[in-house]
Each structure stands twice: as C-alpha cells, then as structure tokens.
Amino acid sequence: MSDLLTPYLSFDREQWSELRDSVPMTLDETDLEKLRGINEHLTMNEVRDIYLPLSRLLNLYVKARKGRTQVLEHFLGQKDNNVPYVIGIAGSVAVGKSTTARLLKALLERWPEHPKVELITTDGFLHPNKILNERGLMKKKGFPESYDIRGLVQFVADVKSGKSRVEAPVYSHLVYDITEDTKVVQQPDILIVEGLNVLQSGMDYPHDPHRVFISDFLDFSIYVDADSELLKTWYIERFMAFRKGAFQNPTSYFHHYTKLSHDEAVQTASGIWEEINGKNLEENILPTRERAGLILQKGTNHAVQTVKVRK
Ligand SMILES: Nc1ncnc2c1ncn2[C@@H]1O[C@H](COP(=O)(O)OP(=O)(O)O)[C@@H](O)[C@H]1O
Numbered sequence: 001m002s003d004l005l006t007p008y009l010s011f012d013r014e015q016w017s018e019l020r021d022s023v024p025m026t027l028d029e030t031d032l033e034k035l036r037g038i039n040e041h042l043t044m045n046e047v048r049d050i051y052l053p054l055s056r057l058l059n060l061y062v063k064a065r066k067g068r069t070q071v072l073e074h075f076l077g078q079k080d081n082n083v084p085y086v087i088g089i090a091g092s093v094a095v096g097k098s099t100t101a102r103l104l105k106a107l108l109e110r111w112p113e114h115p116k117v118e119l120i121t122t123d124g125f126l127h128p129n130k131i132l133n134e135r136g137l138m139k140k141k142g143f144p145e146s147y148d149i150r151g152l153v154q155f156v157a158d159v160k161s162g163k164s165r166v167e168a169p170v171y172s173h174l175v176y177d178i179t180e181d182t183k184v185v186q187q188p189d190i191l192i193v194e195g196l197n198v199l200q201s202g203m204d205y206p207h208d209p210h211r212v213f214i215s216d217f218l219d220f221s222i223y224v225d226a227d228s229e230l231l232k233t234w235y236i237e238r239f240m241a242f243r244k245g246a247f248q249n250p251t252s253y254f255h256h257y258t259k260l261s262h263d264e265a266v267q268t269a270s271g272i273w274e275e276i277n278g279k280n281l282e283e284n285i286l287p288t289r290e291r292a293g294l295i296l297q298k299g300t301n302h303a304v305q306t307v308k309v310r311k
C-alpha cells in the first residue's frame with residue numbers, strides 16, 4: 001500500500017523519540033522506582049523515548065474528548081458527568097500488553113487532569129475451567145469461545161455509562177483459573193482495558209454472535225505488535241522465568257513443569273505456543289491489528305522500532 005493510502009502516520013524510533021521534546025515532564029527518582037517495579041527488564045531509555053511521548057499524546061486525546069463531552073453537556077444543560085476515558089490495549093500473548101498497560105497507568109496518573117487511572121485485564125472474563133472442561137476448551141484459552149464476551153462487553157459498557165461501581169471477575173495465572181476475587185472499578189478518569197481480544201468484533205464470535213463490541217466503548221486503542229518468531233521466543237523466556245519463580249509454588253497449576261529438564265521445559269513451552277497461543281495469534285488476534293488507533297511495533301529486546309498513529 002502506498003503511504004498516501006494508509007490510514008496511519010508512521011514514525012521510526014528516532015522520529016518518535018524526538019517528539020518527547022514537547023513533553024513538559026521528566027521522571028524523578030520516585031517515578032523511576034515505581035517504573036522499575038513494573039518490569040525489571042524495562043529500560044529507562046525505552047520509557048523516555050517511546051512511552052513518555054505516548055503518554056503525552058494520550059493526555060491530549062483525553063483532554064480533547066473531555067472538551068467534546070463538555071460541549072454536549074453544555075448543550076444539554078447538564079453538569080460534568082465524569083465519564084471515564086477508555087483505552088484498549090491489544091496484541092498477542094507475551095508481546096508485553098500487561099507491561100505496556102501498567103507502564104501507561106503509571107505515566108498517565110502523573111497528569112493532573114486524570115490522576116485516577118484503573119486497569120482491567122480481559123482474562124477475568126475467561127470462562128472458569130469447570131465450563132472450559134465441560135466444553136472441551138481447556139486448550140483454547142484465549143480463543144473467542146473461551147470468553148464470556150457478553151459479560152466483558154457489559155462490564156465496559158457499564159463503566160463507560162458512568163456507573164459509580166462496577167465489578168469484574170479476576171483470573172489467576174498461578175492457579176490457571178478464575179478466582180473468588182473481584183476487581184472493583186469506581187469511576188476512574190481513565191480505564192485501561194488490556195487483553196488479546198479487545199479489538200475483536202461479532203464476526204470473531206460466530207458461536208455467539210453479538211452486535212455490541214468492546215470497541216464501541218473504547219475512546220482509543222493500541223495494538224502492541226512484533227514478529228511471531230520473536231513472540232515465540234518471549235513466550236518461552238517468560239515460561240522459563242515462571243518455572244524458576246511462580247511455578248515453584250506447590251499451589252501453581254504448572255508446578256509439575258518444575259520437574260522437567262531445561263530442554264523438556266523449552267519443548268513444552270514451544271508446544272503450548274504452537275498449539276494454542278501462536279495459532280490464536282494468526283487466527284484471531286493479528287487480523288484485528290489494523291483496527292487500532294495506534295500500533296507499537298517492537299523488535300528485539302522489546303525495543304519499539306516503529307509507531308503508527310491513525311490519521
Ligand atoms: N518493554 C519491555 N521491555 C523488556 N521486557 C518486556 C517489555 N514488555 C514485556 N517484557 C517481557 O516480555 C514478557 C511478556 O510481557 P507481558 O507484559 O507479560 O505480556 P502479555 O501481557 O502481552 O502476555 C515478559 O517476560 C516481560 O517481562
């Protein structure tokens with residue numbers, strides 16, 4: 001496609017990082033400590049060059065949306081309704097959605113216009129293992145049929161409609177199932193919804209067609225992208241790190257993986273990637289990429305190489 005015909009403006013790393021000159025914010029030591037806590041592998045260069053300009057752009061979008069809402073409220077003679085601004089973050093398993101979401105939360109809540117930023121992950125809306133087992137879907141976690149998509153859409157719709165208190169179920173990667181916990185969202189200034197399915201539509205759910213999608217309630221969306229070979233490597237690396245950490249816990253669903261040799265464990269992770277997550281990427285996630293308002297394209301070491309912004 002010629003550049004003129006693409007709906008995106010494309011910035012290479014250098015061009016994008018130059019936009020940080022217009023970011024009237026620096027990071028102090030407390031901020032840096034907080035950001036380091038999000039992910040030890042995250043480099044501060046990456047935060048400064050890529051995510052600070054991104055938080056600035058988002059801040060401008062939030063303010064513009066607020067202005068538009070105020071026009072409507074003025075027209076209707078209403079007071080400020082405090083409707084949250086909703087940002088969706090999509091992309092493959094292991095691309096870094098969760099890290100991106102937590103980082104953006106930390107950066108966005110530093111802006112005085114929107115100090116209260118909440119984060120929700122769509123895995124809370126996976127069906128519990130009991131249902132997945134009954135339906136023969138245990139090896140389809142993350143595929144459209146593994147989610148209570150109506151519950152998820154209703155949740156986002158409730159938050160966006162300004163409801164004062166909305167609850168979501170919580171998934172645990174450790175027990176590999178839905179827990180008894182709930183996540184309560186109470187009228188934040190910004191809600192970040194992170195999950196591989198946030199840009200999917202009714203077409204992606206032929207078993208349960210629905211007319212209202214998550215995207216109907218998103219004010220902005222980001223797709224985090226990388227080549228599938230890299231994604232597979234990152235998935236295996238994370239699996240190996242979990243093996244040394246969380247899987248050691250005897251209550252972990254994957255505790256038995258700690259008994260495998262190094263090579264067997266790599267084989268296992270590679271198999272899960274091929275059979276489940278890589279397949280889901282090709283079939284159900286990658287086709288939604290061009291629905292995003294902004295695409296972050298990562299290269300080796302998670303360094304963002306290109307940023308594409310919808311015109
Ligand atoms: N910006 C980053 N820099 C370095 N490592 C990262 C970055 N983002 C993610 N990672 C690493 O990549 C892996 C996947 O990240 P995660 O946020 O858990 O992905 P997802 O939520 O998409 O499954 C993790 O091991 C994480 O530490």
Ligand SMILES: CC(C)(COP(=O)(O)O)[C@@H](O)C(=O)NCCC(=O)O
Nearest residue numbers: 093121122123141142195196197276
């Ligand atoms: C829970 C997930 C489906 C991701 O869900 P999301 O938060 O993106 O909705 C995924 O991390 C997962 O567990 N996939 C199943 C195969 C595996 O164990 O990696």
